[in-house]
Amino acid sequence: MGMLSRLVLAGTGVLVARGVMTAVRRSPLASGLERVNRKGNPVNLAAGPAAAISGAVSAAAGARDPRTAAAALTAGLGAGAVGFYDDVVGDRPEQKAYKGFKGHLSALKEGTVTSGLVKIAGVGAAGLASAALLDSRRRRDGDLSLFDTLVGAGVIAGAANFFNLLDVRSGRALKVALITGKLAELGRTPAAGDLVSGPVGAAGAILPEDLDEKVMLGDAGANAIGAQLGLALVAKTGRFGRLGLFALFAAAAAASEKVSFSKVIAETPGLREFDELGRKP
Numbered sequence: 001m002g003m004l005s006r007l008v009l010a011g012t013g014v015l016v017a018r019g020v021m022t023a024v025r026r027s028p029l030a031s032g033l034e035r036v037n038r039k040g041n042p043v044n045l046a047a048g049p050a051a052a053i054s055g056a057v058s059a060a061a062g063a064r065d066p067r068t069a070a071a072a073l074t075a076g077l078g079a080g081a082v083g084f085y086d087d088v089v090g091d092r093p094e095q096k097a098y099k100g101f102k103g104h105l106s107a108l109k110e111g112t113v114t115s116g117l118v119k120i121a122g123v124g125a126a127g128l129a130s131a132a133l134l135d136s137r138r139r140r141d142g143d144l145s146l147f148d149t150l151v152g153a154g155v156i157a158g159a160a161n162f163f164n165l166l167d168v169r170s171g172r173a174l175k176v177a178l179i180t181g182k183l184a185e186l187g188r189t190p191a192a193g194d195l196v197s198g199p200v201g202a203a204g205a206i207l208p209e210d211l212d213e214k215v216m217l218g219d220a221g222a223n224a225i226g227a228q229l230g231l232a233l234v235a236k237t238g239r240f241g242r243l244g245l246f247a248l249f250a251a252a253a254a255a256s257e258k259v260s261f262s263k264v265i266a267e268t269p270g271l272r273e274f275d276e277l278g279r280k281p
Contacts, residue, residue, distance in 0.1 A: 006185075006197040009062045013201030016054035021046045021206065021215065032088070037170070041213050045087055047206045048220030052080025054205075055228045058198020068235075071133035072195055075231045078126025079160045080224035082119045087218040089115035123223055127156035130231055144238070151242040152234040158249025159230030160223040165256050167222040171211040171279055172265075177203045177225050184232040196232040199225060211278045 024030065024046035033045040056076025063069035131152035138144040167173040181200035203225060209215045217225070233245055265271045 006062075006194070009058050009194070009197040010201030010204075012061060013054050013058040013198035013203075014205040016057055017050045017202040017205040020053050021050035021209070024049050025215075035091070035216065035218075037213060037216065038168075039213070043213055043216045045084075045216060045218045045220070047210060047215035048080065048084055048087060048218040048222075048224070050215075051199075051202055051206060051217060051221035052076055052084070052224035054202035055199035055224055056080070058202065059195045059228055059231075062194035062198055064194060065137075067133045067136050068195070071130040071231060072228065074126055074133060075130035075156055075227040076199070076224045078129065079123050079227035080220045082122030082126070083160075083164075083219035083221070083223035085122075086115040086119040087220055090119075090219075119219060119223070123160045123227065124153070124157045126227060127160070127230070128153040130227070131156055131234060134231065134235060148239050148242060151239070151246050154246045155234050155237075155242055155249065156227050156230035158246060158253065159233065160226035162249050162252050163226030163229070164219055164222040165252065165261060167217050168262060169275065169279070170213050170216070171207060171277075172275055173217060173222050173225065174203045174207045174210055175274070175277075177229060178207070180229050181232070184229060184236065195235055196229060199228040199232075207278075211280070213280055 024033070025044055030044065030046070035043055035045060037043050053076075056073050059072035059076060060069040063072055128150075131149050135144050135149045135152060139146070139149065163173045163177065166176055178200060181196045181203065184196045206215065206217070206221070210217065230245075234242060237245065265275050
């Protein structure tokens, strides 16, 4: 697709995101999606469904064949759905005691299946299914192997988790999403650009209200955007590119267990200013 087509896809992402966000905030479910952020301000989780639905639909619209469209829908809606489940169920008092991957595993040993564990398993399943759909033709032609698809699934799930780790300050995950999306559009792999233009438009549409602390992505939005961007990155890479991305996301996940990303950003000139750009004091 050319530049005009990608602008249309980005516009579609904007319109669908705004429409879904407005519909959710006006629905009877709105009160149940109210949360309080770290500053004590009320915010609504409407951005989560908006990011998941708009990103998935606009990415599928840009896909070059039915299987790639199905991969886009599976990545965005699958990761978004299990993230939304965790947003709602994970807010219950009995669920809040379990934090982090180790916490969810500890709960499982005790016989408790946490909403966080359901999210982890669901994001992994969505990553595997979407990578399999995306790679089906290239595996049949011998360009990729099952191993490559499994690594691709890890990249998609890892990207979903990475953006979830970023979503602890207003606007942070969406800013990184916009940069990542533009990087995915570069190069000689047009399919990746076609998949990412719509989600980038959706991220741009949600960013102002996220920065203004009126809405938040939650797990639904962060996981969905991450999975969509992960899918676009997988579409433009072969084995070695996927292995590099997988290693990067795995390292970030491991580091998050011991290091505060927010502290690192706050102490790093350049990153600190970028992170604070547009955010309320």
